Amino acid sequence: MMNFRKRKIKWGFVFFFTPVFLWLSLLFVMPHLELLRLSFVGTDYYGKSGFTLGNYAAFFTEPAYWLTFARTATYSIVITLIVLMIALPMAFYITKVVGLRVRGLLNLMVIVPFWVSVLIRVYGWMIILRESGIINRVLIGLGIWKTPMEMLYNDVSLVIGLVHTNLLFMLVPIIGVMDSLDDSLIEAASNLGANKLMVWWKIILPHCMSGIMSGSIIVFMLITGSYITPSLMGGKNSQWFTQQIYNQFIIAFNWNQGAAFGLLLLAISSLIVWIALKVTRQKLGEVVK
C-alpha cells in the first residue's frame, strides 16, 4: 500500500514541478543570467565584442549616471519615510480611534482609489497641478493669483505623485499589525500615567515593527522601480534611474550599458532592503508573507 502511494505521489510531483520549473527557469532565472552576461559584454573599436568591465566603469566615471542613481536612491528613502509618517496615524485612526461601525467603510474607502491604475491617478494630479490646471483656474478665479503658475514638473509634484500612488502598500500591512495590538495594553499604559508619546514609543511602535518594515520595503521597491510617475510629473532635468535604463535600451540601443544599469538598480534596492532588515533584526521570510 505504502509503495503504491509513493509511486503515485512521484507522478503528481512531476506534473506540478514541470510547469513551475519551466516558469522559473525560462521566464526568470535565465533572463536574469542573460542580463548579467550582457552587462559584461562590450564592443571594441574594431566591432569585436568581448568581456569588459567598461559598462560598470562608465557608470562611475560619468556623473550624469551616478548622480541620477544617487538621486533616485535618496528620494526613494525620503518618500518612503513621508509615506510612513502619513500611514502610521491613519492606520491608528482606522483601527483604534473611530467607532467600529465606521471602520468597515473607512477600510473600503482607503482601498478603492487603488483599484484605479497608477497612470490615471497621475493624470488626475496633472490635471490639478498644471499651468492650465484646476488649482490655477480656481485661484485666479478667486483673484488670489494674477498669472497662472506651473506647479507640475518639479520635485514637489514628483513627491506628491509618488506618495499618492504608494500609500496603500504602507497602510495595509500596518493596519494588519495594529489590529492585533490588544487595546488593553494601551489602556493600562495610559492608566499608569504614560503620555501619548510614551505609548507610541514604548507600545505601539515596537508592536507594529514587522508591519512597518514590510510596508517600507514594498514601498521603497515600488518607488525606486517606478517609471510612470517620474516621467510624467518630475522635472525635465531631474531623471529617475529607470528612465536612464529606458534611454539605454530603447533610445540609444546600448543594451550592454542598459543591462549594467538594470543590475545596479537591482543591487541598490536589494542592498537597502538588506540593511533595513539588519538594522531592525527582521527576517525576509517574515516580511514577505
Next chain:
Amino acid sequence: MIRTLPNTSGYKIGFNLFAGAYFLFLFAPLVMVCILAFNDSMFPALPWYGFTLDWFIGKGPGKVGLFYNPLNMNAILTSLKVAFGVSLLSTFVGTCAAFLFDQEEFRFKKLFYLLMIAPMVVPGVILGISTLSFVNSLGGLIERTIGIDLRILSPGLFLVMCGQSAFITTFVALVVIARLRKFDRTLEEAAYNLGATRFEVIWHITLKFLRPSIIGGAAVAFLLSFENFNTTLFLIGSKPTLPIALFAQIRDGGTPVVNAVSVLLMFGMSLVALGNLYLSRKNDGK
C-alpha cells in the same frame, strides 16, 4: 487616546480633520478625472462649459468620442487579449506551484520557494529588460543554428505575456497557497482510503475546495496584467496595450478622450474588484 479611553474634543477633531485631508488627497485626482470627462470642452481643464457625453459617443467632427476612437478601442482590445492570456497561464502555473510547495516534499524546497517569491520583488523595468535580452539572444541562437527566424520571439504580444506572467504567477501562487494551507488533509486521506487515485482526489476534492481562491487569483492576474506598464514598456511591438497608449496621450497632453477611457476603466476595474470581494465574502461566510 483610543476609543475606549476618554479623549479631549480637540484630539478627536484634530484626528477627524487629518482623516478628512487624507481622503481629500486620495480622491481629488480621481474625482477631477471623472468630472472633466463630461465637460463640453476641447481640453481636460476648467472652466465648465456644460455637461456632454460627446467624449464617449461623439462621432465628430470636432469631438470624436472614445467609442469611435480606433487608437484607444484597439488598445483596449489588445489589453483584454493579453490579460486573458496572462490569467490563463499564470493561474495554471500558479496553482501547480501552490500544490508543489504545500503538498510535495523535495530537495532544495526552501531555495525554490525563495526563488518563486523573487519575481515579486524585482522591479518591473528589470523584468522587462531581462526578458527582452534573453528572448532576443534565444531568437538569435535559433536563427544561427537552425536557420529559422522565429517571429514570435520578437517584441510583441507573446513577449508581453511572457514578461507579465513571470511575476503575476507569483501573486496567483501566493493567493492559492494561502487557501491550501487551510485545507483539511484528512478529507484527502478519507478519499484515498475509499480507493480514489491521486488525480481523482485532486479533481473532486482539493480543486473544489480551492475554487474561490483560484478564481480570485485569476481576477488578480487579470487586473495586474491589464494595468501593467513597466514590464510591458520594453516588450511591446507595434500594437500598444491600453496603458502604453494612454501614457503617450497623457505625455503629449491628450484630449478629454483620456478622461473618458479612465472613467470606463474605473468602472470595469470596480466591477471586477467588487465581484471578487463579493465572492470571497460569500466563501468566508460558509
